[in-house]
Amino acid sequence: MPRPARYSVDQLLDAAAKLLAGDGPGAVTMSAVARATGAPSGSLYHRFPTRAALCGELWARTEERFQDGFTAALTRSDDPHAQCVDAALFIVQWCRDHPDEAQVLLAGPDALDSARWPDPLVARHRQRGRRLRRLLAAVPADTDRVSAAVTDIPYAVVRRHLLARRSIPASADAIVTDCARALLRN
Template sequence: MARPPRFDTGKLLDAAVALAAAGGPAAVTMSAVAQATGAPSGSVYHRFAGRTALLAEVWLRTVERFQQGYLAVLDGEADPRRAARAASRHVVAWCRENPDEATLLLYGAADFGRADWSGEHAARADLGNGRVFARLGGLAVSLGAGDEQARDRVALALVDLPLTVVRRHLRAGTPLPPYAEDLTEECTEALLGSMTAP
């Protein structure tokens, strides 16, 4: 039986996430990841063709993990209002459970070199974003969003609002208050309150 690699891709990416959370995307270099894990530089280069590929994988793994949970919550409720409230809460709960990854998501793909990503990495990003936007669009219709302003209201309630609740605490390095999920859900419900399903 082959021995598992001592420095697997997951551990290298975990180190890169910690570096990005502490010092921003600029802190994620091949040598910094090698030093943080005690891996030889060759091990890092064996798994990532260069810094651009490393940055792409750090961003994509983080976003895909978040999106997987977010979509599962949206799909787990048949009632659109309950789905909206649950999704809003999920953003805050996920950030609470994954503070380094959440801090990373305060940046954007552009900060992680999106312009220089390979076609494969860019396609992965587009596919994931497309799934989320499609699901949010379907939910907006179910909630009665018949025009652009109403669709913007849904995006504000389910994406922008929960991120705003956590952003200040993440940037300050302070823990989220215990009521953050409840506050987010209440605000989401208030924003959606005037909408009526078709």
């Protein structure tokens, strides 16, 4: 019977997210994650054969967690205006609740060595992108306005706070709500 793993994949990825949030994508190395968790480097290499695989799994997990909540927010209502407001507010609140993971999304896949991700991770990333585009296209309103309301404006509002490593103020909620409503009024 194999010995149970002492360090879970989630523990290792949590440490990688914390390293990225503190010192940027370059801080996510196999040895840094091992030091941060106290795990032997062999434990990391057993789960992630390369730094690119580690970074790809960090991105995939973060993207999946974010998109699961975003999808739920966007599909909670039948009213397109409420859908967009809910989705916009979700982005702001998710970034507040998950500051380390928000830094992962802010960094983007290119900063996480996406050109070297294993093929299965690349396929998962592309599949999630297609699913998100279909979901947004299903909102019965002008596509450009929906995109601005639920992606561009909320991202712009949280981005400056994330870059400054500051908490996102409560006023961000009203800003993204007002913008989403104004964009979808026409």
